[in-house]
Amino acid sequence: MAGILHTSDLAKAGKGAARGLYVATILVGSFLLFLVQPMVARMALPRLGGAPNVWNSAMLVYQALLLAGYGYAHALGRLSLRRQVLVHLALLVLAGLTLPVGLVALPPLPGLPEALWVPLLLGLSIGPVFFVVSAQAPLMQRWFAADPQAGAPWALYAASNLGSFAGLLAYPLLAEPLLSLRWQSLVWTGGFALLVLLVALAGASRWSRPGAHRPVAAAAAAAGPAPGWRTVGLWLLLSAVPSGLMLSTTTHLTTDIFAMPLLWVIPLGLYLLSFVVAFADRRGPVRAVTRIAPVVVLFAGSYAMLSNGSGTLWVAGGTCLLLFCVAIALHGRLYDLRPGPAQLTRFYLAMSAGGALGGVFTALAAPLLFDWAWEHPLLVLAAALLMPLEPLLRWSEGDAIDRGPARIALVMLLAFAGFLGWQLDQYALRAEDGLVAMGLTIFLVGTGVMVMAWRAAFAAVLVLAMVAQGGIWTIRATLSGERTRSYFGIYTVHDRQDERMRTLAHGTTLHGEQSLDPAHARDALTYYGPGSGVWLALAATPAIAGPHARVGVVGLGTGSLACRARPGQRWTFFEIDPAILRFSTSGKFTYLRDCTPQAHVVIGDARLELGKLPPAAFDVLVIDAFSSDAIPVHLLTREALAVYTRALSPHGLLMLHISNRYIDLEPVVAANARDGGLAVLSRLDNPADRERYTPSRWIALSREASVLEALVRSSPGHPWTPLEDTGAKAWSDDHASILPFIRWESFAG
Template structure:
């Protein structure tokens, strides 16, 4: 068991560690994490296939081959990203898995075989008990490793120290594998066939339907885990810290579902339909109005669904001689679920439609035992039951319509909650008919928020790329066009010609960037060279002055098309000669000659996800190199859930930069949004000139300081989380 626990702990400690290593090169979009998960699932499938293949040999030969593989994999330690530049013509969705696979493939492959292989070695002794509880222990180790990373490893250790510690753990694992092999070294030599005979089970053939069920019961929770990540971080609660929570709950579901004691698994399976009806009704919500309660409900939904489906998987488990085949099939199902969510869905859908689809699939697959057995009561004839079912379905449609109207009219939350509870009650009443249960769930999804999500799709308002989901809307009443990335407004343009060149939202005349760009001709000169990281709608383009040279950096070609295709006209109307550089700004800026910019604006958030690699000391050094000696750096740090000012203050101090802060609370919030900008410069006179430019819009000295600056090697957002915002409080 120690070998299984250590191997699983290391395996899932490696996942977030490598994702953290990749931040400076890949950024923080949710799909980067999903691509990483796809790589992990593919490598896990390979490891399980390898463990299954080893079963044809005697245990001694298995031990010799596996120990040799572990020692070969150790040659790439300590873990680090390989130097693989982006490949021309290869999309991000393909290059990211290639980079991660080349970096950690050998060690991840070798370690991933631990769980099924050690269980097979355990079961090689005819006197040993059933090995399935060891699979629960394996997932407990995985869960511990995953949670240990954000809570302990990332805050306390640098990336380099994490890699060295992981390498030491790998050495311990090799030692434990050797000891496990020694414990079975004198066992009778067994091939796969003799192993079956020794267990005395005969190995009855497994039919194709059972294998297909293994596959789909594994695929749906795996896909739902990734779709929950996308749904939470894109449309409800855009915070990367949440990326590990769905994976942790997914792993925890295996611990419950595969435990020898069945009480917990049966209890969760019993109540899972209630969570599917209630929390699942929010699965099509896309208005970004989530709080910690909706986040909690979404996470509990994932845990209940995964536990229910994995419990059914446990009930379909084969005899121990088919153990590695069972795990190989379930791993293949997990990889298929990941493939659907991480690669197929972003190409096929304009929104995270995979999330409600997978919840509906779960409702079709999960064990469904009626909580109220009224249909089987004495005196209830089949005809009467059918009439009652028809009336209940009419009631569900009526409640769904009322809920939809209440949502549209903005009625009080209590009425919405009551209608939702009544609709859930109808779902409970019809649980004896699976099709009716699924229909009630679908009605609840549409009424709770799905109607507006569906309309946005039918109207063509949304565009999806590898980096996120963008919603483009025209507000006829306010006469503006808006662009939102997930839950965050990224720009707005007036639709009437008289106001079309006005910079709105975070870029108004009293915002930090508005003040700085207005003062640039006075503090820098008339021919300033200005760079902007993050194009968005191109709002800043109309802050340009005659004689200035502008360069925009944008990582997503889809965002650039919003400007080049005329959906937003700032770029075309105000800076038609501006140079637009596609690619990660930090990497692209390293290619620029030194001192080629006078002003650099960093405004590159993916929804509310933190671009950690753009805020480290190494990133500041890149900016200082490309800026002239008297250059001005502007950082946009507006964020709902993370307090970034202390980080910027510590990094500025560590890099010899002075910093001013501008918090803008505009009076006209119909056109302008509250924002916070930080201005940094190595030259005091530049900031002094900026502070004197407008007395009615003051700058203040940035006093906040983190305990230590962020670096590529060591950074953690945990100390800077605004926990009160997660409960819906201001």
């Protein structure tokens, strides 16, 4: 009869409601987890500085806490369901006592190295809530699966990663632009309270089920033996390779292909979305992607060794597509190897351990082992060896022809691939031969598809394509010792013999150059030419500050500015990376040695080191600390500006270098100058000689307008212009976002 619900209908409705409750709980937990990571990192910037070892320490803390959370969820599964609910709710409440999120007041401990103190600080600050929230995904799935009629729990892991993806995007797009750190922390606390309520409701939904008061160890034993070590090892590999590839893709893109702001969000977002596809109940999409993944690996993976700065937006897109397809294929295979629900938390613990191993290899081991991002092609190759392959031709099995002719065909195809690779190497790096290179690449990919029945042959064609597609240049650069790698970046020192010029590049970004002609070895080039703002400022320094001026320079680079020093001046350089200093002390660049041999060089984060100096330590301070196109936000806040002006004498001059392809920093500097009561002028230099000099934007600031007037008088023929104040809000340590200042049109070209 219409309008009457049967008992079975009510049961189905109840199960649907319960599934929605668990999905909501997992979504909220994962959202909060990926929202708190960048939030705590932003909080730590002013206190710890922007040194990459700080980020590496933070990453290790997060991965260790995530692994601990998964381990806790696995151990908790030994208890009865009711005890699990009580224990987990109790830990959530205890962790909530540490909120709102913030850095604890832990001073540096005597005798404790910074490498240990920073993880301790971060662990104490975020550890309790991160640990207990990280257990959400596996624990909620286990509770969901406790009802045999609830259905398979694996799709809930897709919901977990969808929540993570949402949190990842929400921080740079919403939280950071709209909320101060204080309000971010308060909103996150509200989200945590919602999570505790959802967990309590989820626990209540299973509280009265039959057997909820009994330990589950017996049920797990009845479900079958634990997976063997081979299976667990394969789980680890299938988790580690996509995790490592996600990080290596970010390094490869930002270093050698297409440096741009917020680029790190794209690989991480694609990595998280791959779980959504791979762990979904509907298997059609993951099978389709897995089928085409080998072709994508052959084509886009052929650019994995590209390192000469010839990458384009299309290559960057192909690299991201490669990551997405590989992650879906490997995570899809991981899903196919999943155990029964009784082993659910063991499975996720192995996945977490594998992800941590991939991250440790890429973020910590690789910079120590390699001079370039060699981990990227290695991980692409590892993916080719692990991903499912469905050959179009199964002749290796003897379906079409005998084994003997099949082997002859294989040798002929590999020989043909070698010929194509040899030809591709001749055309790959010449822009005028792009169509020829593309045609050869397509034929090489087709050859790889033909030999997919032999995995070793498939991998061999992939390696051949990598080497031919610009990889030979990368290999030669390594063998010649041109590159240096540190936790701060990958640097290439290259001699252009035809121009008698030595260059220093950080990935695709030029950081300086020096003439190899002794007659011009002291000439300041690139951003520091005769028309640049910093050249004019240093030329005017004797008139502004007298003959014994004290000059500070943040960012050493090649040392180009050293030869702008005058007799009687005292110079100090601040450099965060010891590898950069070694370029000057080893003689690769001689500006420092030849022009300011008595200069003092301070190694460390500039803002922290300047804060340690006595007031009025400099008459002129030059800030030139950007790395590639990354913006060290903590060096451009009102608090940072206060550090700079404190380090300057009352009539001191501050010079900021803000040249950037993708970020318009003029409104930020204008707002900060207004906030700090500073006079400000701008100098845009468009040099006619583009072979020696680079367009640059320098900003001059001072407490006294008369200082800038003296600068203008000392720069005849080189106009300085007022900096337009658009009314933008000044950046602060509590609230800063680059999003409103991105030049979106720059991405099209």
